[in-house]
Amino acid sequence: MGGGLIGLSTAYEFAKNKFEVEVLSKKRSEAAGFVAAGMLAAHAEGLQDELLTFGQLSQKMMPEWIKNIESDSGINCDLNKCGIVVPFQNYDDLQKFPTLKYGHYLDNNELKQEISGLNTIWKHGLLFKQDGQIDNRRRLMRALEKACATHGVKFREGANVKKLIFKNETLKGIFIQNATGDSETILCERAILCCGAWSKNLLKELPIFPVKGQMLSIQGPSNRLKRILFGEKIYLVPRNDGLIIVGATVEKQSGFDNGNTPKGIKKLQHGIDLLFPEASKWPHMEHWWGFRPSTPDLKPIIGESPIKNLYLATGHYRNGVLFSAVTSNLIYKLILNESLEDIEKDLLTKFHLRRFKTDYSILH
Ligand SMILES: Cc1cc2nc3c(=O)[nH]c(=O)nc-3n(C[C@H](O)[C@H](O)[C@H](O)COP(=O)(O)OP(=O)(O)OC[C@H]3O[C@@H](n4cnc5c(N)ncnc54)[C@H](O)[C@@H]3O)c2cc1C
Structure with missing residues (x-):
């Protein structure tokens, strides 16, 4: 859910690994991914603690990650370690x-x-x-879309997710309104909420x-x-x-x-x-x-949600371009239950929604 920077990065990670993925996008043009300056500035932004670790990890992964996107899309993203x-x-x-x-x-x-x-x-x-830096506005966003399409991702522009459908605290499907105004329920095994600044509309307990x-x-x-x-x-x-x-x-x-x-x-x-x-x-x-x-502590929310099979990748605030590579990799490993390094486990603990001690009465 969400065809912005994090939604596309995540879709790419899964599709590349042969999963069937559909991107539900309310409005492509409003995504902050098309707005950002594209700085990869873990150090110049003065990030601290887990945000700095997260940024440094992503910065390390970026050249290889971008090389793959460029080769799958045929679009050069102008990644430039200009200092x-x-x-x-x-x-x-x-x-x-x-x-x-x-x-x-x-x-x-x-x-x-x-x-x-x-x-x-x-x-x-x-x-x-x-x-x-990377040229997110003119290159990376489009390259991600094309690389996703190359790997069979289906796109639905104008698909406004209105409601999450769940039973016994387990996700069953997603209720959307299409660009044509028709409504539809999409059944799915798993979904990832990547709706950026609008994420709270889908789960009102999210402090975004x-x-x-x-x-x-x-x-x-x-x-x-x-x-x-x-x-x-x-x-x-x-x-x-x-x-x-x-x-x-x-x-x-x-x-x-x-x-x-x-x-x-x-x-x-x-x-x-x-x-x-x-x-x-x-x-x-x-x-x-x-x-x-x-988010209130300016850190992202990444990981499981109170609803089984619904995952969260949102709240990237002013460093979403920088964090895109590591976020998609981490959420992929988490969902597939792949072995995680200690540093990754620690990041997932620190970025978990439960740190906000929210009341999930919605589920009862
Ligand atoms: C002015 C500015 C400058 C920035 N500069 C930098 C920078 O230099 N470096 C950096 O690393 N980061 C920067 N960022 C931050 C970065 O752009 C964001 O952190 C990042 O784009 C967040 O990605 P996202 O996918 O979570 O959200 P977005 O890219 O905003 O995408 C969210 C998408 O979800 C869709 N959506 C919302 N609700 C629904 C729904 N109900 N159903 C379906 N789809 C839905 C929206 O239509 C949107 O397209 C900047 C941001 C801004 C605003």
Whole structure:
């Protein structure tokens, strides 16, 4: 359920291993997978504890995983370990950065050399060479769809899952409304809930809520920026063709309000002025927005649900692109009862829904 980034990644994993898979997608175009900046930034995001472990695992798996998707789809995903520079105005802030020990320290001269044109208010930097990006919007999402189709995945666009059907706490089927307005019950052996920010609509006990993000792109000269620049307020992600993705607002109060707002675009523009003034003059090419699937502790929910044969893979918040490889692999191993390494068992315990001590009265 859900044809966004996590739904597609998971469908691909199962289909590749000869399972019969159907993807039920309410609306392809609203998926955050088409919104994200595509940073693979376990270190530059300053992730900590199990989130950092999860991100590092995924980052390690990514080259092989993407190679398979590219070969099954014929689409190059522009995976690029370009490195990410995080600039700081003072040395104390740099010292407090959670992933400091994974970065390479840049003094003022080195920082200027690394990012010529950076606003002079930034005095120090950390370079995370191990981080990078992938072109999720134009390439990865489509490549995943095509790779899924290659392995026989059936797609149903406009299939809005309305209800989960279960008996004796065991999943029996899924009730959907099709794009034509007809309703249908689909019987299934197992289902995985990957409905991103909308996941709560299917299981009201899920503590998932949307955090809106507005984005824009600007066109600069090719190769003017070689690394991602991850500022305090905004980040700049340079694609190979000179298109630079600028993100993003973090709006907890906006709910599912659609559309860009003057305030949001102004904030991004102000962020560009503060970070990399030269880019202030570069033309805006596109504005867009989307909804991050958030949880109260900002960690994903992965694993079993209170309903037998219904699994959860949601709540990836601001790192779903980064986490996609490891999530699909982990959920596959869990469902097939494959042997798990200690680190994987630990992650599944930490990301289990039960950490929220929810009341599942729905089932009784
Ligand atoms: C502005 C922004 C920038 C981001 N930047 C990055 C980044 O640089 N790096 C990174 O790693 N991550 C980033 N992310 C996060 C990443 O995009 C998400 O974590 C990820 O896309 C979540 O994937 P998902 O499949 O859970 O949800 P989505 O990709 O949102 O997909 C969910 C899908 O489920 C469908 N659905 C919902 N309800 C139903 C239903 N009832 N029936 C059927 N289908 C349903 C929806 O229509 C949607 O298509 C960013 C997100 C945003 C918003």
